[in-house]
Amino acid sequence: MPIFSSLNSFVRRHKKKLIVTATLTFSAYFLVNQFIIKKFKNFQNSLRQELFVKEQIKRRFVQTQNDCYLTILALLPVLTQPIVNHLPIELITQALKLKKTNSNPTPQEISDSLLTTDNLTMHQNASDSSDLSHYMSLSKTELWKLLKIKTLTRTLTLMYSISGLLLLTRLQLNILARRSYLESAIILAGGKVNDTETSQDYFIEQSYLSLSWWLLNKGWLKISDLVEKVVTEKFNSINARTELSINKFDDLLCEIVNDLSTNNNQEILNAIFPITYDNLIESLLNTNPELIKELDIEDSIMLKLINETTYLVSNEAFGDILINMVDSCKSTLIENLLLSLDPENAYTNQEKVIDISNIKQFKLANLLAQLSIQCGVLCDNNNLTNDNFSNELSGNIYMNNLNEIESLDEFSASIYSNFE
Template identity: 30%
Template sequence: MSGRRSIWQRHRSKLYFSSAILATLLTTGAVSLYLIKKWLLRQQLKISEQQFVKEQIKRRFTQTQQDALYTIYELMPVLSLVLAKDLDVDEIVGELKGKKLSRHLSQRSASVKEDGEQDGLSSGMSTSLTDAQAPRASFAGQDPTAKTKAELWNELKLKSLTKLCTVIYSTSSLLLLTRLQLNILARREYIETAVKVAVDKESSQSSIAGWLANWWHAETWAAVQEDEKEPEGPELSEKAQQARRSSYINEQAFLSFSWWLLNRGWLQFKSLAENLVERHFGDLNPRDMLTVEEFGGRLSSVLHAINQELLVKTDAEQALQMILLPDPNLEQFVLQQTLDSEALKLLYEDNTVLRQLLNETTKCIESTASLIVLESLVNDAYQFAMSLIADNVSKKSKQKIDQDNSEASEPKFQMALFSITSKHCCDEMLKSGIVSMNNLFLQRLDSITELDDLSASVYSNFGF
């Protein structure tokens, strides 16, 4: 008994020390496992949050492109009305139909008159219908302002082709401008989320020691964040509302600049198209026969010449900018056309956001990427138009095509038929109203890869 007691006394200090070390190791291990587990859970949560933010960014980008297409749907009726004022092809078609109807009536009148004269010879009487129609016919024939049928067909040819080219460039430019505007506006939200992702990513790569320090000061950090929160009192809410109102007005003013393209800028497309259509189609009369390929070649030459003027010359960027956006001296005029007096007053007080947005849009328009995208849009619009025209002339001249195919030759059609189908092509491309959501032309242009690539660059590249 005394021997055991002596052993215990002899080794008591060692046993206490060993027990303390073991307890310390166990406690440290348990705490470390707990902290590591908590750290891993936190990192997993951050990764999930980052993934969610990325999905939100991607979803927001997709929604922005969809919004741009819906905006074009809403603007197409405006473009259609504007083009109809200077390029009213329907009026010419109406006059041609009137000429045709007048010819039928005069032929019928002559037939009735001939029959009446024969009856009159036998009965000694004449028809009153013939007597009533004869003065009208002679009066109509004496109208010096009436255009001949050949003049009307020639005017229809030039106007329908000019309108077709103008629609191609105006719609392509409007889609390009709308994509730039909406993606630039959406970039603000993107920057905030992108910064959040970057901060979270960097913090997730920090060491455990750094995380332990943050965890140790978690309460202090939470208190600091609470202090930094903006108070929600009435004295600040009014100021915040004023700031939001000003920002909203600046953004609406920025979007309203599409008015320039719809009301002024498109006239440059029309001017170029008129001269070039006259040059490449002026020598053709309505009865001249062309194959679809020959017609397409002439139309392609017109578009190529317009591209040379707008997209290839050394000052092409500036020329395109003047079409899409007004000169700085005319910006006030555009704003007066689109905003009310109250919005203008707020804009006069602070237009910082508007200036930033316009400057960024100008840089985007001046980039080579925008010129490439516009050229791609025009090329695709040309292919769509030619496909539609080829289908229309085929339907309207089915018998002629069958005869030509039997002779193993490419079918030819009158220039008059190409003029009419070009007019119908414009109507299809400018389809608006309830059916505009089914506009295949807009859907095709909206799906061009180059346009999506440019939108993504504007949306995500800070140094575009």
């Protein structure tokens, strides 16, 4: 047929050109497939990997913060019980009750209801007869003055100590979580981690965490002494019958916190972590004395961990966050006092103009009774055994509010993401 003849003739005439064209077309397809499409697929894979890594980092970070919260709940009794025993307001209250019972019927300085076990719960240490006899030798006036100072000191000492322990634990666990993530990244990249070194690292990391011994055994007492001194100065002229509004009481607490942050900031930081060499040695002697030699090895893991922690604790940001946490505890306390003593005004809109003449006032004794109850809330870790622990944190309201402070999360994130 003419068509096939002409086509055959065309192919013979342009055979070389057709071969070259076909070769170039195939080569172009091969290049596009091998380079452009392959690079696009590689880009997609790397993007997925990057998103996966970011998600893993985020997940580990969230888990670390939850671990911090659970750790603090577990340590609460270890921290708070010595503070409660050191500031035995229950014993003082029992002495006041016994004096009231043994005295002749006379007009009472303070309402009987202020000394009920509902307001000031008796603890087991209240049965210590030797200590009780000491308080029984004091007058009622002396006992009320002592009760005032010790109750306020206990409350603020618990606030500072719990805040300090949470902040320190966040710092330590995020440093260790960052190290763990880097080791995992090395393994994923094809590197190897020596099993012996891993075992030794675990021991050192646990020993590093045990440096919280300082706050749990020594630091809280130093904080208590600092707090009691300022409390005595601010409340010395205020007796148990003095009537105060909750706002005025809040102002007095603010003055104490401001005084401590201005004049005793470094002492409080020293009480949270063994910053000085002598305190560090004492802590290691009581926890892991065999690691003292690590302090003389410049590139030892233990020394690096301690140096980074000391640097961060000494940093101004650490002190600022601690004050934010104490303020959070104080705000929670005031809210709870309002709910207990003045529920009608507890939810008053802050923008609403309040008639000063209608502001309720309460005897300091009433406020002290409520503080005793709030100390019990601060010490509460009964909600630790929650099998459904997830996004909803269990535990006391003070701990929950502390755990949600934005600056605390930012501080934790800055440590966790510092891969230098």
